[in-house]
Amino acid sequence: MIKERIHTIKPEIMEIFEHLHQHPEVSWKEFQTSDYLTQFLQKNGGRVRTLNHTGIVAEMGEGSPVVAVRADMDALWQEVNGQFQANHSCGHDAHMAMVCGVLLILQKFSSLPPGTVRFLFQPAEEKGTGALKMVEDGVVDDVDYLYGVHLRPELELGDGFAAPAILHGAACFVKGRIRSDDAHGARPHLGANAIEVGATFVSLLNNIHLNPMLPYSVKMTSFHAGGESANIIPGSATFSIDMRSQSNEGMEKLVSKVFEIASSLEKLFGVDIEMETGANVAAAEVHPEAQAFMEKGILNVLGIDALQPPLVSTGGDDFHFYTIKRPHLKATMLGLGCGLAPGLHHPNMTFNKDALLNGVHILSETVLETLKEGKGKRGRQHVD
Known part of the structure; x- marks a missing residue:
């Protein structure tokens, strides 16, 4: 059912990606990005909560479990063809487009399994400070499961393949x-x-x-x-x-x-x-239950031959501060193969845009599996 819906929203996903790609903004200055996403989320039924910075939180559904999907928003400042400029060479434009796609897919269901789906659009990943600020804002205090996504270079993961976790250092x-x-x-x-x-x-x-x-x-x-x-x-x-x-x-x-x-x-x-x-x-702290749900999502979409083991990467991502600061979170990050070359942070990085549909599909399946089978827990102890 999701597969058919994916193709109906493909033009909108590509439009979102192209807009974000053409309007990159650096860490803590993602003002136009934030305004654009806020309008999109409100238009498509998300209950939006703005923060005292450029980050955004939106929700659909109610009750437990609370399942969150996070996208990073900021671009790099780098030299591109001889001119310094903001540039989405790390794939954050793709991550935002995929998370928007998940909302579009779930919004088309007449009824969803009980639970709350929360969409987190986080600033300043490239500075390593955005996740910490979102934690400080309390946006994951009541979250049970947290999912992220990151495009992977061709040399690390081939187009059409996916991994249920990225073990960042x-x-x-x-x-x-x-x-x-x-x-x-x-x-x-x-x-x-x-x-x-x-x-x-x-x-x-x-x-x-x-x-x-x-x-x-x-x-x-x-x-x-x-x-x-x-x-x-x-x-x-x-x-x-x-x-x-x-x-x-x-x-x-x-x-x-x-x-x-x-x-x-x-x-x-x-x-x-x-x-x-x-x-x-921080280094990755992957929860086996969250990883298992992501594996199910990959299997449902791409099949057993495309499922790869967790990726070990010497790169880093501030996504893992969520689990460090809130140990109750069951979290993992999808590694998405997409033919990305020459590499992340290369000023002329490109990838297969059709892989965005795989990402939307996998994340949507994962969220649905989690809502159906995941358990919410209350009365957690927080560690700062």
Whole structure:
């Protein structure tokens, strides 16, 4: 039944995608995107609740269980054909179009199984801060099941295939500054050389060892010190550090070791090292029950030959902050093969637009399966 309905709404799904693709907006500035989606949701029977930012919540149905579907809204700021601009090279335009498609499909049912379907349109995924703000707003406090979706590159998942979970890794980015006084090149004993501090920092980062069975990495990705004068020993420098781990526990250990190294270098060289954590993305926490419902959705739409195992990705997504902050949530993210090339975040990324229909169909089937078989639970304990 859904298959026939998918084809009737295909023109509208494609229209939504093209509009969003042609009007990209960067993190926390998704104003036109928010207005467009709000009008669409209200027009199609969604009970819309706007927030004190660009995020949107819409609902249909009532009672338990509460099943939520999340789409990210923001675009990247990057150089495209020689010009810097907002650009949907991560597929968020596709994610929004698919979630809108789910609402269109469910809205066509004369009656749905008991329960509430909630549609979450979340800003600022690329900043790693949007999900945390939505959690703070309480939009998932009473949610039982949470589903997301992300297009996957062709090299990771072929067109026409799908995975019931994406096992993203954790990522943490630190910016720092080394502070000391400059010294004359002829008198190195009168100051600390920030370049030497940085070189020692890099060496010690390379000596961090965690469990080798756990994928992880830590590296300095930028370092700036000194000026045009070759006879001045720079006392100050700025730097950035990129950390990755496939588990949240591993990330905690990495961060702790990096800050311990900085503290030791302060004492060794007699300098001040200031460090500030920027974007911080959690590793995936997938619930087996949610994954099982997503598997059913994929099987119902694409069949057993197209069902792939959960994807392990070193990339990150702030979707997983929902489950970190609200452990009661049963969540997973659909990995959708769509012929995406050359890759995510490439300024000229393209994919097979017909795969949007597969995504709408799978998510709709998953939501219906969850409403029919899922159980809601009340009186949860929240962890901040």
